[in-house]
Each structure stands twice: as C-alpha cells, then as structure tokens.
C-alpha cells in the first residue's frame with residue numbers, strides 16, 4: 120500500500136479540521152498537520168457563535184449554507200460540543216438601529232431565514248437584564264452556539280477512522296503537493312490545503328491576511344442572566360470599520376450558566392497578552408447595554424487572533440498555475456461558523472462533489488482592491 | 494477608585510511579607526503591605542498572638558508600614574518603569590503604582606486526587622486546621638491524617654490538642670528517608686526541638702511511614718478509609734495533604750522568570766512580560782537552570798520536551814517535565830542572591846521560591862525588604878543564613894518527595910477537576926495541559942486550576958504555567974475601573 124496521502128491539511132483549527140473531515144468523508148486519505156493542539160489557535164479563543172450574517176450577498180450565502188450544515192450535524196456531535204440553539208438577538212439602541220433591524224428582517228425573510236422583530240416591550244421581556252429604553256431588536260431564530268475544540272477533536276477522530284492521520288509538527292514550506300516539516304521531513308500528497316489561520320502568510324507570502332486581536336472575558340455561573348447571544352447593532356459598523364481599535368457589545372450565555380463577553384478588535388498588536396485597557400473597554404461597552412453586568416465576577420480573560428482580509432471574506436481555493444497550496448483561511452470573526460461551508464467548497468473544488476456555493480466569490484484569484492495585506 | 498503611588502508595595506502579609514515590610518521601613522522607605530485576608534500573619538501566624546507571631550505582628554505595626562487587609566491583588570504589570578498592582582476588596586477596586594514590589598504570596602496545599610477524595614468530611618490538612626481555628630468542633634472525632642511532610646505532624650498535634658482522636662498519621666515517605674532527614678535536623682537544632690515538641694504532644698498516635706490513604710469510602714460523607722496496605726479504618730473525617738506548592742501566579746502575569754531547579758538561587762534573568770510568556774523564555778530558563786549548578790550540588794533531571802512550539806514565539810507552553818516524582822515539576826520563581834527577579838522592580842520572597850517554611854520566609858522577606866529599599870548590602874549580609882535555610886528546605890524536599898504510587902491513586906472515574914467535574918480518564922486521554930483544558934475544560938472553573946492544575950502537574954508531569962490576569966475572580970466593575978485608569982500616570 121502506498122504511504123502517499125491523498126491530501127495534507129495544514130492547521131488543526133476549526134477550518135483545517137473541517138476540511139480534513141469533509142475530504143475524508145468523500146473518500147480521501149488525509150494527513151492533518153498542525154503545530155498547536157487540536158482546536159488551538161483562534162479556534163480555542165473564539166466565542167463559538169454560529170451566526171447567519173448579511174454584510175454582503177457572498178457572506179450571507181456562506182454563513183447561511185454553513186448554518187444548514189451545522190444544523191445537519193447537530194445530532195452527530197458529542198454532548199461536550201455543547202450545541203445550543205439559543206438564537207441571536209441583535210439589540211437596537213435607537214430608532215435608527217431599529218430601522219436597520221427591520222431592513223435586515225426583510226432581507227432574511229426574502230431568503231427564507233427565520234427572524235423576528237422585537238419592539239421596546241418585547242425586547243425587555245426577552246432579556247430582562249438589558250437596560251430599559253432600548254428601541255427593540257431582531258431575533259435570528261436558528262443561530263446557535265457550539266464549543267469548537269471538541270468539534271475539532273471529533274472531526275479528526277473521524278479522519279483517523281477513515282484511514283487518515285494527525286501529526287503535530289510545524290510546517291516550514293509547502294507547495295501544491297508537498298510539505299516540508301520542521302526537522303527536515305518532506306511529505307508528498309495529491310494536494311495540500313493551507314488552513315493556517317492568521318499566520319498563513321508565512322507559508323504563502325502574498326496572502327492579504329493579517330491578525331486582528333480580540334479580547335474575551337468569562338464569568339462565574341449566572342444561569343439565566345441572558346438567554347440569547349446578544350449583539351449590538353452597531354457591531355457591523357464597528358467590526359467592519361478598519362480602524363486600528365474598536366469594541367462591540369457581544370454577550371453569550373454558555374450552557375454552563377457562565378456569561379461569555381466580547382469583544383475587541385485590534386490591528387497591529389502581535390502579542391497575546393491580555394491588555395487591561397482593552398478588557399476595561401469591552402466591559403464599559405457592555406455596561407451601556409446591561410448595567411447590572413458590572414457586578415458579575417469574571418473568572419478568566421483571554422485573547423485570540425482573527426485572520427482578517429481586506430474585503431472581509433475568506434479566501435477559499437487555489438490559484439491556477441501557481442505551485443502553492445490550496446488556501447482556506449481569512450475567515451476573520453466568522454470562521455467557526457463558516458468552517459463547514461468552507462470545507463464543503465474545498466471538497467467540491469478538489470473532488471467535484473456538489474455544493475450550492477459559488478466558488479468565485481471567495482476565490483484566491485479575486486481582486487483584493489489593491490490592498491496591501493502586510 | 495483609589496489610585497496611588499508607593500515606594501515599596503508588599504503583596505502577602507505572611508512571615509515573608511511582614512519581614513519585608515519591617516526591613517524596608519527600617520531603611521525609611523514608605524511601605525504598603527497588602528493581604529487578601531482581613532488578618533495578617535499568613536498561613537501559619539494568622540490568629541496566633543503569642544511567640545514570634547505576636548512579636549513580628551507588633552514589629553510591623555510599630556514600623557509605620559501601612560497595612561491593608563482584605564485586598565486581593567489580581568494583576569501586576571510593568572507600566573512606565575513602575576509596577577502596577579490592580580486590586581479589589583471590600584473597600585473597592587484600587588490601583589497602586591509602586592517603584593518596587595515584593596511578591597510574598599506564599600503557598601497553597603497540594604491535593605492529589607484519590608477515590609473518594611471529594612466526599613464531605615475529606616479535608617486538606619491545612620484546610621481542616623483553618624476550619625478548627627475558626628471554630629469547627631472536632632472533639633471526639635476520629636480522624637486519619639495522611640499525606641506527606643512535617644505539616645502532617647503539626648496539624649495532627651493541633652487537632653489532638655483540640656480534642657480530636659487521631660487514629661493514624663500516614664506518611665508516604667519511607668522510614669529510611671526520614672532517618673536522613675533527622676540527620677539534617679541535627680545540624681539545625683532549633684528545628685529538631687520544634688519537631689520533638691510536636692511529637693511529644695501526640696505521643697500516643699501511630700506515625701506510620703511508607704503508608705498512604707488509598708481510598709475514602711462513605712455515603713453522604715466519609716465513613717472509612719482504606720490504607721495502602723489494605724487495612725480499613727473507621728473515621729469521621731480525613732485530613733490529607735501532599736505538601737505545598739508556591740503561589741507563582743502573580744509572578745507569572747508580571748512576566749517573572751520561573752524555573753524548576755530545587756535551588757531557587759539562580760542567576761539574574763532578563764525578560765519582559767511578553768517574552769516570559771513565550772516558549773523561548775522557558776527554554777532559556779531551562780538552560781540557565783542546567784548551567785547554574787545548585788548551591789548544594791544537587792541537580793534534578795528536568796529534560797523538558799517542548800511540544801506545540803511555534804516559530805513566532807507566540808503560544809504554547811506545552812512542555813513536559815520528565816520526572817514528576819523528583820519534585821522538579823514544582824515551578825519556582827527565579828531570583829538573584831538579593832531576591833530580585835528577572836523583572837526590574839519586582840522582588841520575591843518565601844514559598845514562591847520553593848517551599849521553605851517560616852524561617853526561610855523570614856530571612857528572604859528581610860532580604861527582599863532591604864533590597865527593595867535600596868540597601869542591597871544589608872541583604873547581602875544575610876546570604877549565608879538564607880543558604881542554610883534553603884539547604885534544610887532542600888533536604889526536606891528530598892525526604893518528602895512524592896512516591897510513584899500516590900501519583901497513581903486516581904481511578905479513571907475519579908474526579909480531578911472539581912469545578913468542572915472532569916474525571917481522570919478524560920485527562921489521561923490528553924497529552925498536555927492546554928489540550929486537556931481545551932477538550933475537557935479542566936482548570937477552567939472559578940479556581941482557575943489552582944487545585945487541579947497542581948495535581949495534574951504532579952501526576953502527569955505536564956507543565957502548567959498559564960496564569961493570566963485576573964488571577965482571582967473579580968467583578969467586571971473592578972476590571973473596568975482598574976484597567977482604564979491612570980493610563981498616563
């Protein structure tokens with residue numbers, strides 16, 4: 120039997136694991152290689168919110184398709200994956216934001232996504248700890264949360280069951296069909312997929328991907344303090360502005376009863392330290408929406424790095440005629456959600472399996488608008 | 494929120510911190526002494542008024558140091574040449590920018606999980622002692638004291654004075670080792686006396702060597718213990734303790750170098766908060782540890798195997814210490830010979846440098862206080878005394894090194910992480926601490942791995958070194974108040 124692998128996937132975050140898993144489900148023998156623990160990297164740091172988003176048609180399609188795939192996986196995942204269909208509640212502070220919520224409602228309705236507009240009274244009933252006087256909100260009914268590292272482990276276990284393997288090593292060089300490992304080992308494969316997250320450009324220098332740091336804090340257990348994943352509607356404006364620093368209110372009720380609070384976005388910071396200033400900012404923002412949150416006890420704070428692209432869309436696929444890996448990165452703040460759509464698309468590109476997704480929108484050869492990613 | 498500057502801030506008001514405050518004050522420096530407990534005195538002197546406890550308490554009160562109880566320091570960071578302490582407590586959140594900080598944060602108990610250890614009625618030795626000091630009635634109660642180290646005797650004596658019936662003291666170390674230890678004590682007459690006194694007060698109790706509690710049994714509470722030789726003893730309570738581990742979390746978050754050699758007297762380390770968190774720094778530490786031959790000529794094999802390292806120096810502290818039994822798994826703050834750590838302005842004394850006991854803490858605290866106040870030469874005068882104390886501590890550590898069997902008591906279904914209900918089987922399926930945290934949530938609860946982290950470090954030989962601010966649970970309000978303030982102070 121040949122020792123050659125059909126595919127090598129670099130990176131054991133959610134995107135790499137999902138790609139390895141999707142390829143092995145389609146019959147490929149996959150070697151997954153990573154230099155951090157399974158589900159480490161941004162995946163360990165993220166909030167695990169599976170959210171359908173509407174910034175652009177391309178983003179909508181990828182998140183909506185991914186959401187369907189998560190739904191389909193729901194009963195297969197182990198209980199430790201802590202899947203919870205708590206829904207998202209976008210919070211509108213004023214009339215202007217409520218109008219935006221209504222606009223989104225119309226957008227989602229037209230595309231078959233279940234949503235509901237809340238007025239001042241109904242949002243207060245839905246989330247009693249929000250401050251009074253908010254204009255309303257938009258509920259995305261089928262959004263969910265999940266604990267990503269456990270999903271990663273589950274996926275890789277299946278890869279191994281299907282004849283694949285996992286190897287812990289740092290990759291120092293990669294082409295379309297070969298990787299070189301730290302220490303000198305060279306491994307050949309039918310194809311190499313790069314899912315290295317925010318540091319992917321180390322193996323593919325042209326990639327316009329840069330790290331965007333985020334801070335999160337988690338509290339002790341306060342069951343029922345909030346019920347939905349809460350997100351401020353200013354979030355889109357904030358998150359997508361390319362300002363050096365921003366924060367937005369984002370609160371998630373963990374199935375344990377803990378409250379997970381986010382988050383900040385920073386460019387140009389390369390160290391993973393928790394910065395007291397950013398934590399304070401995240402909390403001050405939250406207090407504008409939920410004044411009572413101030414008395415909750417924080418048990419931990421941490422940071423992670425999103426892989427940001429100039430147009431806020433991931434890069435999925437290979438460039439023709441260039442001897443470099445097929446790319447699967449640049450998912451910024453949505454990579455947990457979009458990992459399943461990404462994996463389906465990668466499998467479609469490499470094996471011809473069907474997908475409703477249109478590869479062109481996420482193509483590695485698309486025009487990044489002359490942005491310099493470095 | 495209160496925000497202030499200080500010349501010297503001392504964190505921890507146990508023997509080390511008290512001595513540091515007294516020494517620094519004697520040189521004229523303004524000193525703030527902080528402790529999370531309302532009462533000063535630390536683990537051994539809290540609520541004790543007579544003897545040295547009373548004398549030192551009086552001395553520090555007279556010294557003019559400003560003493561603040563009930564203040565938890567949850568973060569320390571270098572900001573603009575000073576060390577910023579972020580604190581919370583009954584009096585609200587506060588920030589102290591100090592020129593020099595002495596970390597005298599003491600130690601906590603090591604719990605090694607065994608079947609039944611989570612039953613009500615099973616206590617840590619120090620924990621039970623504290624409960625009794627606070628009024629718990631143990632009169633007539635049948636208690637087995639088990640684990641390792643001199644604390645077993647001290648606590649057994651204390652409990653028996655309070656009317657408890659000590660059924661057995663089970664010391665896991667073999668008698669042959671203890672004989673060597675007695676030899677060491679003869680060179681330290683003061684300590685021998687202390688030991689002898691302790692023995693006398695519990696003269697009727699069996700002190701069994703090479704024995705340990707293998708299992709606790711009961712229904713709603715502990716009823717029996719099964720000993721290592723299979724013997725069963727009926728009990729009302731169990732006091733169990735496998736020694737102490739230094740509290741190095743605050744040192745970790747400020748970026749202080751942590752080593753693994755028993756001789757904590759290493760070389761001065763250079764390092765910043767950031768570097769110290771990366772893999773590179775850890776390797777540097779190892780390197781230095783190997784070169785600087787221990788003052789007492791003893792080097793424990795560490796042979797760390799780096800896992801999951803990344804080229805960018807960000808991330809992973811997945812390292813493994815080869816020999817968990819050797820005691821080398823206990824991380825220790827590295828200081829120079831006058832108690833300076835690798836971070837400018839940060840000093841350390843007492844148990845975080847390696848478990849040493851009260852005399853060591855007093856000497857090191859005094860030295861740190863002198864150095865912090867700019868009188869390094871006074872600190873140098875105490876180097877020989879410190880060396881003697883540390884030699885004794887090292888002998889003690891060798892004597893009470895954990896045997897393989899007590900590290901293997903947990904069964905697959907035994908809970909290791911009580912906060913998150915994680916069993917031994919789930920932890921054993923992982924290959925490093927970070928992986929275990931990610932996949933099992935072990936160490937992710939409110940105690941942040943203070944209990945299970947040390948146990949896992951000992952049992953699995955993994956490196957557990959991931960303290961991040963806040964090192965203690967703290968309100969959102971306190972984080973917000975202390976994080977934003979004084980940015981340009």
Ligand SMILES: Cc1cc2nc3c(=O)[nH]c(=O)nc-3n(C[C@H](O)[C@H](O)[C@H](O)COP(=O)(O)OP(=O)(O)OC[C@H]3O[C@@H](n4cnc5c(N)ncnc54)[C@H](O)[C@@H]3O)c2cc1C
Nearest residue numbers: 130132134160161162165166168290316333453454455456
């Ligand atoms: C604070 C925060 C909150 C977030 N919240 C959400 C959310 O609620 N919902 C959501 O959908 N998304 C969220 N995200 C985004 C999501 O976490 C990421 O998009 C996703 O985890 C990216 O996965 P990945 O596999 O691409 O990258 P990573 O998880 O970073 O994994 C990449 C892996 O590749 C490895 N690697 C890189 N280079 C090499 C090499 N040369 N050799 C070997 N291995 C290599 C790295 O070590 C790393 O482990 C959040 C992110 C952050 C930071």
Ligand SMILES: Cc1cc2nc3c(=O)[nH]c(=O)nc-3n(C[C@H](O)[C@H](O)[C@H](O)COP(=O)(O)OP(=O)(O)OC[C@H]3O[C@@H](n4cnc5c(N)ncnc54)[C@H](O)[C@@H]3O)c2cc1C
Nearest residue numbers: 505507508509529535536566598599600619843844851854
């Ligand atoms: C539970 C227990 C019981 C013990 N009983 C005995 C005994 O009976 N006899 C004996 O000889 N030895 C005993 N010891 C050993 C004891 O540690 C030493 O003998 C001696 O107390 C060490 O002095 P220290 O000043 O270095 O540390 P400690 O006495 O431990 O003092 C450290 C102090 O710092 C405080 N602190 C730590 N971190 C922070 C923070 N972040 N913010 C604010 N305050 C902080 C702690 O609450 C504590 O008061 C015991 C140890 C423990 C853990």
